[in-house]
Amino acid sequence: MRLTLAVAWLLALLALGAIAASQLQFSGDLRRFLPDARTPEQRLLMEELGDGPGSRLLMLAISGDAPEVLAARARDLHAALAGDPRFTLVTNGGEAGLDAFPEDLLAYRYLLTSSFDDAPLDAAVLRDALDARLQDLGSPAAGLVEPLIPSDPTLEVLTLAEAWQPAGAPQRLHDVWFDKAGEQALLLVETRAAGFDPTGQLDAVGTIRDTFAQQAGGSGAVLEVVGPGAFSVDIGGRTQAEAQRIGMVDTIGLILLLLVAYRSWKMPLLGVLPLASAGIAGLTAVALLFPGGVHGITIAFGFTLIGVVQDYPIHFFSHQRAGLSPWKNVRGLWPALSTGVIATCIAYATFLFSGVDGLRQLAVFTITALAVAALTTRYLLPGLVDPSPPDLAGSLRLQRLWHRIEALPRPKWSLAVLAVAAGAAIALSPGAFWQNDLSKLTPVDPDSIQRDTELRAELGAPDVRYVLVAQADDSDAVLGATAALRPSLDALVAAGRLDGYDMAARYLPDAATQRARQDALPDTPALRAMLAEALAGSPFNDDAFEPFVEDVARARAAAPLTRATLDGSPLATAVSGLLLEGEGSSTALVSLSGLDDPADVAALAAQAAAPGIDVRLLDMKDASESLVIEYRGRVLAAMAVALVLLVVTVWIALRQPRRVWRVLLPTLLTLVVVVAVLRLAGVELTLFHLVALILAAGLGLDYALFFEHAGDDRDDQIRTLHAVLVCSLMTLLVFSLLALSSIPVLRAIGSTVALGVVCNFVLSLLVARRRAAITAARAEPAPVP
Incomplete structure (x- = not known):
C-alpha cells in the first residue's frame, strides 16, 4: 500500500512538472515589479525602461591589445553584425560622408540642411562652393572630398554630419571610436528585441560574443558588453547559477539535518515529497495564470519557501511515536498547522490587490505552494511514514x-x-529610512551599473535627469514645437547655464519645414542655368555635376522624410530615442545636460505651449522616486490589511x-x-x-x-x-x-x-x-x- 501511494504521488508530480515545463515562460522584465504608471512622467519612464530605444542599446568596448589591432577588431565586428536582422543599428564611428546615409536617403540632405534657409541656393552660392572645392582638391582632404563633389558641390553631407555630431562624441582613432585614454575601441549596437526581453537579448548578446570570439583568433583583445539587454542576460545567468548552487546546498543540508534529527534514511526522502509538490504546484499555477511570462525573481523566491514548507512534515515527524496512528497524529497537529498556513496565505493574498504584476505572481506561487505542502502533509504523507518510530520525548x-x-x-x-x-x-538611526532609487530595486550588479555609466559618458550620452517634453496628436507638431526652442536653448548654452541639449528636430525637421525647403530649391532648368553661370571660367567640366542636378530634382519631388524612413540609418537611434510615436499621440524629448537652474527651461516650456501642444519640463529622478514611493505605499497598505486579517485568523483559531x-x-x-x-x-x-x-x-x-x-x-x-x-x-x-x-x-x-x-x-x-x-x-x- 505504501509503495503504491508513493509511486502514484511521484507520477502525479511528474505529470504536473510536465505541464509546468510546457507552459512556463520566463521573463526578466523588471517592470513587472513596478506599479502601473499614472502620471505622464511615470508613463514616459516606464516606456523608456521597457520598450524605448534606450533600453535596446548595447555598448561594446574592445580592449587588451594595441590600438590598431583593437580598431581592426571593431571594424570586423561591425561588418559582421551590420547585416544581422537581430540588430537595427551597428555603429563604431567609422561611418562618415556618404557612408552615413543610405543611398535612398541621399537626396533628402537638401530637406534636412539649414544651409539655404537664410541664403537660398543660387549661382553666387554655387560659385563660392566650387571655388572652395578647388581649394579642397589641393589639400590633404582631397581623398575625402573628391568623391562627393559631383553630387554634392556644397558638401551638405559633411555639413550635416558635423551638425549632428554630439558635443561629447568619442574621439576617432584609426577611423573608429575610442575612449579618451585611447585604450578601448567602442561600438554602439541597437537590438531589435526590447531591453527586458530575456530571450531576444540572450540571442543578441550571444551572437555578439560568439562573433567576436570567432574573429579574435590569437589576439589578446577582450570584448565587454554592457547595457539593459546585457544586464538582463547577466541577471538570468547569475540567478540560474545561484539558484542551482543554493538549491544544491539546501538539498544537501536538508538531507543531512533530517538524517541527524531522525536517525533514519527514510525521513529525508519522505520530507522532500511535500516540498517538491509545493514547488511544482506553485510553478504550474503561475505558468497557467500568467502566460506572458513568470519573472525570474518569482522563481528565485520559490527557493526560499523551503524555509516554510519543510516545517509541516518536520512537525509531523517529530510528534510521531509508537502507539500513535500517523493519521491521528496529523489530525492533532492540523489546527496549529492549518492556522499558520491560512494566516501566511492571507498575508500574501493581499498582494493580489497591489496592482503590481510581480507581486501577484509571488502571491499565486506562495499561496499555491503553501496550500499544497500542507494538504499533502495532511492527506498523503501519513500513509507513507513508519507508524512506530522512537518517541523523541525520551x-x-x-x-x-x-x-x-x-x-x-x-x-x-x-x-x-x-x-x-x-x-x-x-x-x-541616521540616513534615509526608505530606498527610493529605482535602480536599487533591480538585481543588476552595482559594478555593472558603474561600467554602464562610464561607457555612456565615453559615448557622449547626455544627462537625462531633466527632459523637456512636447506632446501633441502628431509628430510634426511636436517637432516644430521643439525646433522653436532652439534659439532660446542656444542662448542658455552661450551663457554657460546649460552644457548642451539634443532633440529629434536636429536630425528630422517637421514636414512643413521640409516642404518649405523643397519649394526653395530651383527646378532643373533653373539649376542648370545657375550651374552654367557658376562654371564660367571654372576648370570643372560642364557636365561634371549632373548627379547634383538629379539629386536636387529627386529632393524636390520626394515625400517629406519621417522617422520610419530613417530605419537602418545611423540617424535612427538618435531620432527614435527622442521622438516617441504612439497611437494617436507623439512625444518629442529634449534631453538637457548640465542644467544649472531648472526654472530657466521651465519658463521656456511655458512660453512654447500652444493649443493642442503640451510642453513641460520633467524631472526624471523625481518621476522614478515617485514610482517607487507609490509602489511602497501599495505594499504597505497590503501589509496593513494582512496584519488585520492575521489577527482575525489567530483569534478565530484560539478564541x-x-x-x-x-x-x-x-x-x-x-x-x-x-x-x-x-x-x-x-x-x-x-x-x-x-x-x-x-x-x-x-x-x-x-x-x-x-x-x-x-x-x-x-x-x-x-x-x-x-x-x-x-x-x-x-x-x-x-x-x-x-x-x-x-x-x-x-x-x-x-x-x-x-x-x-x-x-x-x-x-x-x-x-x-x-x-x-x-x-x-x-x-x-x-x-x-
Whole structure:
C-alpha cells in the first residue's frame, strides 16, 4: 500500500512538472515589479525602461591589445553584425560622408540642411562652393572630398554630419571610436528585441560574443558588453547559477539535518515529497495564470519557501511515536498547522490587490505552494511514514536542553524595554529610512551599473535627469514645437547655464519645414542655368555635376522624410530615442545636460505651449522616486490589511485573548527588532525587505502556534522543541545562503529572514511556550548512562 501511494504521488508530480515545463515562460522584465504608471512622467519612464530605444542599446568596448589591432577588431565586428536582422543599428564611428546615409536617403540632405534657409541656393552660392572645392582638391582632404563633389558641390553631407555630431562624441582613432585614454575601441549596437526581453537579448548578446570570439583568433583583445539587454542576460545567468548552487546546498543540508534529527534514511526522502509538490504546484499555477511570462525573481523566491514548507512534515515527524496512528497524529497537529498556513496565505493574498504584476505572481506561487505542502502533509504523507518510530520525548539530550530552557526566567518588562529600544533605533538611526532609487530595486550588479555609466559618458550620452517634453496628436507638431526652442536653448548654452541639449528636430525637421525647403530649391532648368553661370571660367567640366542636378530634382519631388524612413540609418537611434510615436499621440524629448537652474527651461516650456501642444519640463529622478514611493505605499497598505486579517485568523483559531497575545507578541516584536537591526546597520529598506518581513512573520507565527499548541504537557513540549529546532536550523541555513548572494534582491530577502528566524525562535520559546506541568518523578532528566 505504501509503495503504491508513493509511486502514484511521484507520477502525479511528474505529470504536473510536465505541464509546468510546457507552459512556463520566463521573463526578466523588471517592470513587472513596478506599479502601473499614472502620471505622464511615470508613463514616459516606464516606456523608456521597457520598450524605448534606450533600453535596446548595447555598448561594446574592445580592449587588451594595441590600438590598431583593437580598431581592426571593431571594424570586423561591425561588418559582421551590420547585416544581422537581430540588430537595427551597428555603429563604431567609422561611418562618415556618404557612408552615413543610405543611398535612398541621399537626396533628402537638401530637406534636412539649414544651409539655404537664410541664403537660398543660387549661382553666387554655387560659385563660392566650387571655388572652395578647388581649394579642397589641393589639400590633404582631397581623398575625402573628391568623391562627393559631383553630387554634392556644397558638401551638405559633411555639413550635416558635423551638425549632428554630439558635443561629447568619442574621439576617432584609426577611423573608429575610442575612449579618451585611447585604450578601448567602442561600438554602439541597437537590438531589435526590447531591453527586458530575456530571450531576444540572450540571442543578441550571444551572437555578439560568439562573433567576436570567432574573429579574435590569437589576439589578446577582450570584448565587454554592457547595457539593459546585457544586464538582463547577466541577471538570468547569475540567478540560474545561484539558484542551482543554493538549491544544491539546501538539498544537501536538508538531507543531512533530517538524517541527524531522525536517525533514519527514510525521513529525508519522505520530507522532500511535500516540498517538491509545493514547488511544482506553485510553478504550474503561475505558468497557467500568467502566460506572458513568470519573472525570474518569482522563481528565485520559490527557493526560499523551503524555509516554510519543510516545517509541516518536520512537525509531523517529530510528534510521531509508537502507539500513535500517523493519521491521528496529523489530525492533532492540523489546527496549529492549518492556522499558520491560512494566516501566511492571507498575508500574501493581499498582494493580489497591489496592482503590481510581480507581486501577484509571488502571491499565486506562495499561496499555491503553501496550500499544497500542507494538504499533502495532511492527506498523503501519513500513509507513507513508519507508524512506530522512537518517541523523541525520551531523548536525554532533548530532556536536558528542555530542562535548561524551562529554568530560564520568563520575560515581562524586558519585552517592553526591547520594544522601546528597537523603536528608538528605528526613529533615531541616521540616513534615509526608505530606498527610493529605482535602480536599487533591480538585481543588476552595482559594478555593472558603474561600467554602464562610464561607457555612456565615453559615448557622449547626455544627462537625462531633466527632459523637456512636447506632446501633441502628431509628430510634426511636436517637432516644430521643439525646433522653436532652439534659439532660446542656444542662448542658455552661450551663457554657460546649460552644457548642451539634443532633440529629434536636429536630425528630422517637421514636414512643413521640409516642404518649405523643397519649394526653395530651383527646378532643373533653373539649376542648370545657375550651374552654367557658376562654371564660367571654372576648370570643372560642364557636365561634371549632373548627379547634383538629379539629386536636387529627386529632393524636390520626394515625400517629406519621417522617422520610419530613417530605419537602418545611423540617424535612427538618435531620432527614435527622442521622438516617441504612439497611437494617436507623439512625444518629442529634449534631453538637457548640465542644467544649472531648472526654472530657466521651465519658463521656456511655458512660453512654447500652444493649443493642442503640451510642453513641460520633467524631472526624471523625481518621476522614478515617485514610482517607487507609490509602489511602497501599495505594499504597505497590503501589509496593513494582512496584519488585520492575521489577527482575525489567530483569534478565530484560539478564541482566548491571552492565547492570541502569546502567539502574536513574538511575531510583532520580531518585526520591530529586525527593522531596528537593519536600520542600525545602515540599510535603507526596499520592497524586497517588506516581502521578506511578511515571510519572517509567517515563520514566527508557525513557531509560536506550535509552542502554544503543545500546552503544558512536558513530553509534547519536548517534541515541539525538537521540531522547531530542526525547522529553524533548516530555515536559517537557507536564508543565510541567500544573505551571501551576489544578487541584491536575494541578499535583502536572505538577511531579513535570517534575522527574523533567530528572533522568532528565541521570542516564541520564551513567550509562547507555557510552563509545563511536571510530576515529581520526571522533574529532572535521567542521568546519561
